[in-house]
Amino acid sequence: MIDFSAFNDALGIMFTSAGSWGWIVPGLIVGLVFSAIPGISITMAMAIVLPMSLYMDFFSAIVFLTSVYTGAGFGGSVPAILMNIPGSPSSFATTFDGYAMSQKGEHNEALGYALFASTLCGIAGYVLLLLVIEPLADIVLRIGPVEMFAVAIWGMMLLGSLGSAYISRGLLAAALGILLGTVGMNTAGFTRGTLGLPVLLDGIAPIPAMIGLLAASQLLSLASRDYIIEAEGSREVSLRKILKGCWGTMKYPGVLLRGSIIGIIIGAVPGVGSSIGNLIAYAETKRTAKDSATFGKGNPKGVIAAESAVASGEGGSMATMLALGIPGGGATAILIAAFMMHNIVPGPSFIETQKPMVYAIILNNIVQAIVLLAVGIGFIYVASNIMKVRTRYVLPAILVIATLGTFAVTGEAAGPITLFVFALLGYALNRYQYPVSAVVVGILLGRMLETEFLRSYQLSGGNPLYILERPGAMAIFAVMFASLAMTAWGKRKQNRAEAAEALAMEKLRDEAAAHAAHTTPSKG
Amino acid sequence: MRIGRQTYAIDYGHLALITLIAAAVFWYLLDARSVSLSINNLLLVQPVAIFALALYLFILPQCFHKVDARAAEKSVDEADPFAVKLSTDRADVIRMAALGLSLGLMVFLLDVIGFDIAIFLFAAAAMAICGERRPLHLLGFSLVVTLVTIYGFRALISYPMPTTLL
Numbered sequence: 001m002i003d004f005s006a007f008n009d010a011l012g013i014m015f016t017s018a019g020s021w022g023w024i025v026p027g028l029i030v031g032l033v034f035s036a037i038p039g040i041s042i043t044m045a046m047a048i049v050l051p052m053s054l055y056m057d058f059f060s061a062i063v064f065l066t067s068v069y070t071g072a073g074f075g076g077s078v079p080a081i082l083m084n085i086p087g088s089p090s091s092f093a094t095t096f097d098g099y100a101m102s103q104k105g106e107h108n109e110a111l112g113y114a115l116f117a118s119t120l121c122g123i124a125g126y127v128l129l130l131l132v133i134e135p136l137a138d139i140v141l142r143i144g145p146v147e148m149f150a151v152a153i154w155g156m157m158l159l160g161s162l163g164s165a166y167i168s169r170g171l172l173a174a175a176l177g178i179l180l181g182t183v184g185m186n187t188a189g190f191t192r193g194t195l196g197l198p199v200l201l202d203g204i205a206p207i208p209a210m211i212g213l214l215a216a217s218q219l220l221s222l223a224s225r226d227y228i229i230e231a232e233g234s235r236e237v238s239l240r241k242i243l244k245g246c247w248g249t250m251k252y253p254g255v256l257l258r259g260s261i262i263g264i265i266i267g268a269v270p271g272v273g274s275s276i277g278n279l280i281a282y283a284e285t286k287r288t289a290k291d292s293a294t295f296g297k298g299n300p301k302g303v304i305a306a307e308s309a310v311a312s313g314e315g316g317s318m319a320t321m322l323a324l325g326i327p328g329g330g331a332t333a334i335l336i337a338a339f340m341m342h343n344i345v346p347g348p349s350f351i352e353t354q355k356p357m358v359y360a361i362i363l364n365n366i367v368q369a370i371v372l373l374a375v376g377i378g379f380i381y382v383a384s385n386i387m388k389v390r391t392r393y394v395l396p397a398i399l400v401i402a403t404l405g406t407f408a409v410t411g412e413a414a415g416p417i418t419l420f421v422f423a424l425l426g427y428a429l430n431r432y433q434y435p436v437s438a439v440v441v442g443i444l445l446g447r448m449l450e451t452e453f454l455r456s457y458q459l460s461g462g463n464p465l466y467i468l469e470r471p472g473a474m475a476i477f478a479v480m481f482a483s484l485a486m487t488a489w490g491k492r493k494q495n496r497a498e499a500a501e502a503l504a505m506e507k508l509r510d511e512a513a514a515h516a517a518h519t520t521p522s523k524g
Numbered sequence: 525m526r527i528g529r530q531t532y533a534i535d536y537g538h539l540a541l542i543t544l545i546a547a548a549v550f551w552y553l554l555d556a557r558s559v560s561l562s563i564n565n566l567l568l569v570q571p572v573a574i575f576a577l578a579l580y581l582f583i584l585p586q587c588f589h590k591v592d593a594r595a596a597e598k599s600v601d602e603a604d605p606f607a608v609k610l611s612t613d614r615a616d617v618i619r620m621a622a623l624g625l626s627l628g629l630m631v632f633l634l635d636v637i638g639f640d641i642a643i644f645l646f647a648a649a650a651m652a653i654c655g656e657r658r659p660l661h662l663l664g665f666s667l668v669v670t671l672v673t674i675y676g677f678r679a680l681i682s683y684p685m686p687t688t689l690l
Binding site for chain 1: 549556565635643
């Protein structure tokens with residue numbers, strides 16, 4: 001399952017590029033800090049630091065960005081547990097039991113459960129990726145342009161259908177993204193949509209567009225708030241209790257395993273990502289638990305299930321990104337952009353020709369998950385202060401950094417102007433519930449989609465029945481329709497689960513209020 | 525707006541957004557067709573553009589709400605945890621628009637008045653828009669942002685960054 005010669009070379013890369021190890025801790029801290037601030041998402045954090053990675057060598061750049069990704073996976077759970085506000089959508093299910101534990105005064109234990117589940121399942125996700133990448137490479141090498149086109153369309157459809165409450169709006173966002181991605185000269189030499197501007201001949205600069213859509217548009221919307229979040233008073237942090245929570249995680253191997261498997265599978269499906277994985281893992285754990293009635297009232301299994309799915313989902317989404325070159329969502333889209341900035345195209349040929357580098361990236365992610373344990377505990381101590389940030393200081397600084405970051409990528413004013421145009425577009429799309437990540441992935445994949453479609457057309461000689469000779473492509477299209485149906489079903493189930501959780505939390509609050517009223521001695 | 529006995533509220537912002545998107549898609553399709561009608565040119569662009577235009581027609585009715593149904597929809601939106609919640613309060617919208625405008629002015633003036641002055645003015649304007657009124661804080665923090673970002677990025681990037689004072 002493992003190519004040991006390539007594995008040895010990977011260890012060589014790991015130890016000869018010791019400088020890149022230095023990027024793990026800063027990357028984790030950036031990810032933890034940004035995702036702990038509600039309103040600033042994982043993708044926004046990665047988009048803002050992406051231009052910095054342009055000046056690193058390839059391995060260091062990927063180590064830095066994946067560290068941000070790893071740190072952000074856990075960072076979002078801190079406000080989820082302490083304040084009932086998920087730092088990112090992937091921490092939503094953590095609030096159900098995490099905040100209930102916090103209300104009972106068990107916030108340290110809850111943070112310990114979340115941190116250790118993140119670490120263990122992050123490692124599990126990458127170990128599995130290490131084992132499957134070799135057989136996966138053999139499979140994906142047999143994939144032709146028709147299958148690649150089918151997979152890319154599948155990813156776009158899912159991204160469009162899942163990213164919004166309205167499937168039609170998601171699909172329009174995906175179509176818009178694809179069209180924006182085809183602006184400029186295509187592989188057949190035809191130039192479209194450039195408005196006569198030479199700068200658009202190579203297409204829309206994807207990185208400034210991505211930073212504008214994912215980061216700047218969200219930042220503009222924060223202008224209406226004085227504080228990014230009105231935090232509750234800081235709670236007492238106890239290392240002993242956090243470690244007790246960490247140790248307690250080991251008592252639930254079944255929950256960890258189930259959460260990991262769900263996280264990996266959901267994470268590997270393009271367009272789905274950890275924001276759904278944590279909810280499914282939570283719902284499944286609750287459904288199969290004997291004490292399901294205590295879920296939503298501070299059951300540690302709820303925290304462990306949600307966090308294990310988030311952490312292991314990272315390995316799953318990296319599998320799709322490395323093997324097929326298709327981003328599962330905003331975060332992996334940024335990783336692909338980092339690959340492109342270093343003139344490397346992820347996908348079947350990358351795995352085949354750069355196997356030691358692929359192993360080195362996976363091994364480094366395992367190291368990151370271990371380092372997260374130490375950095376995460378330190379972070380919990382300062383987290384409650386970070387969350388109470390005044391927008392008047394954060395907004396100007398981050399917007400200036402984002403603008404200069406786009407200038408660093410393009411070297412001309414076209415970068416900042418692209419950022420501005422796409423920030424406005426992103427703001428308007430967010431305002432009316434269109435999934436911005438579908439536009440981002442469309443811009444990244446538009447050209448690839450057109451090239452693969454053209455190749456398929458040339459191979460088939462224009463005969464649509466050619467698809468009958470490609471069982472792989474037929475299977476992918478079948479899976480695509482099945483997964484769209486599952487999405488619709490999952491959405492219904494998710495809505496029901498959320499309604500039930502909201503009811504349980506309401507009940508808990510009422511009980512607490514009634515208990516407080518009962519125990520308070522009457523005056524006079 | 526009244527149609528028959530039913531009163532409808534129109535979401536003009538949403539209507540403007542999707543109409544703008546549809547107009548851009550339509551223009552792009554015409555532009556691509558004007559370049560060449562070859563299948564190598566239109567294979568992906570034409571069907572995706574037509575799909576997008578069909579979606580526009582499908583989404584269009586969502587901009588018109590029955591007045592009674594609107595209140596019910598609002599409560600559903602509030603229950604959706606993934607719904608992006610942007611303030612629609614007039615004062616907040618003005619703040620966001622002002623911040624967007626100052627960002628636009630900064631990016632278009634970077635080459636004209638220099639990166640240093642443009643960044644300083646933007647930082648001060650953004651702080652003021654977000655509610656900072658103390659002059660010392662306003663000028664001091666804007667200066668810090670300008671110095672740190674200009675010298676930081678100058679050390680990082682290899683392109684010349686036109687500045688007036690720094």
